[in-house]
Every structure is written in structure tokens, then in C-alpha cells.
Amino acid sequence: MKHPVDIHVGKRVRHRRWMVGMTQQQLAEKVGIKFQQIQKYETGMNRVSASRLWDIADALEVPVAFFFEGFSESADANFAMTEGEPGLPGDILSDREALELVRSYYAIPENQRRRLFDLARVLSDVA
Known part of the structure; x- marks a missing residue:
């Protein structure tokens, strides 16, 4: 079963990668892994280790904390309400x-x- 944190981190990886206009292949090359692994990270199928998350953050030019922004432990992983914005899905960036x-x-x-x-x-x- 996928862990909500892994799903959230994966969505944030995909969001940032897409925002900078980078393909999964390009990110994988920068990090030194295969693009299939990036796919697994982005879907939350595989958990990202601390050192790999550091490498991904470096490649995407964001602090590691970026990948945890907006996560609320008590919120539903699919439609967490964003703080201060009732009625908006927390996953709007997907x-x-x-x-x-x-x-x-x-x-x-x-x-x-x-x-x-x-x-x-x-x-x-x-x-």
C-alpha cells in the first residue's frame, strides 16, 4: 500500500519537474538513475530515500523541504484542503x-x- 507521504512527495517531484520543463528522462540522467525509477517515485510506488531526495532537489533547484510543503498528516491524501482556502483541493497542482x-x-x-x-x-x- 502506498504511504500518503510518498504520494505527496512524488506529486511534488512531478509538479516541479513539469514546471521547469524537464522530462523524466532528463531528471533521471541528472540524478544518475533510470527514468522508470522517477516514474515510480512520482506515483508513490517507491519511497524516495533521503540521499536520493537530496539529489532530486538539487537537480530541480529547490530545497528538500519543497517536497513536503502542503502535506497535512490528518488530511486525506487525495483532496487535502489547503490552509486558508476552504473548498480548494490540496492537490490542485496535479x-x-x-x-x-x-x-x-x-x-x-x-x-x-x-x-x-x-x-x-x-x-x-x-x-
Whole structure:
């Protein structure tokens, strides 16, 4: 049986890898393992050792703590509620559309991004 922590860490690995535009093969090469092992980590089938997590964090340019952000022991692993945001699934970053939106958002120049953010806020307040 998969452990909720392993599932969460795997999702965070996949999220970060996707956000930086890296394939499983590329990450595996940087870490020195086969891409199938990355697949197993990302699905939570295999537990990531501390030293391997260190290597993955280094390859993805994030602190090790990044992989544990948002995990709540008492929360359901599939739909943990995010702190301060009732009604939002905690796993929103596993949604491909949400990830594409975030990636596109950060590709917009900062001044235009700020205006888009303000517009989105107004629209969500009205909804």
C-alpha cells in the first residue's frame, strides 16, 4: 500500500519537474538513475530515500523541504484542503490545466502579469 507521504512527495517531484520543463528522462540522467525509477517515485510506488531526495532537489533547484510543503498528516491524501482556502483541493497542482496556467502566467512580463492578476481577482470576487 502506498504511504500518503510518498504520494505527496512524488506529486511534488512531478509538479516541479513539469514546471521547469524537464522530462523524466532528463531528471533521471541528472540524478544518475533510470527514468522508470522517477516514474515510480512520482506515483508513490517507491519511497524516495533521503540521499536520493537530496539529489532530486538539487537537480530541480529547490530545497528538500519543497517536497513536503502542503502535506497535512490528518488530511486525506487525495483532496487535502489547503490552509486558508476552504473548498480548494490540496492537490490542485496535479491538475495539468492548472500547471499550464501557472507556467503561462509566469511567462508574461511582470507589469502585464500584475494587471492580469488584478483582473482575475476582480472576476473571482464577482463569481
